[in-house]
Amino acid sequence: MRTRLLGFTAAVILAVLGALAPVAQAAAPDVDRAKCEAHYGKVQYDSGTGLWICVGGPYDGESVP
Numbered sequence: 001m002r003t004r005l006l007g008f009t010a011a012v013i014l015a016v017l018g019a020l021a022p023v024a025q026a027a028a029p030d031v032d033r034a035k036c037e038a039h040y041g042k043v044q045y046d047s048g049t050g051l052w053i054c055v056g057g058p059y060d061g062e063s064v065p
Contacts, residue, residue, distance in 0.1 A: 032065065040056060041059055041060065042055050052064040052065075
């Protein structure tokens with residue numbers, strides 16, 4: 001009985017976490033090069049993280065895909 005309850009609880013927790021993952025990704029704003037530069041920012045490569053980021057303006061520090 002305890003094994004079934006533990007398995008059910010684990011399944012519910014994993015289902016909830018799986019449902020929340022896309023919501024967390026959708027909450028991150030997408031800043032493209034044009035949007036960054038239109039708001040007085042510059043797109044620069046950050047060699048520490050390996051990502052392109054917006055530097056300056058209201059999107060400072062945001063990742064640029």
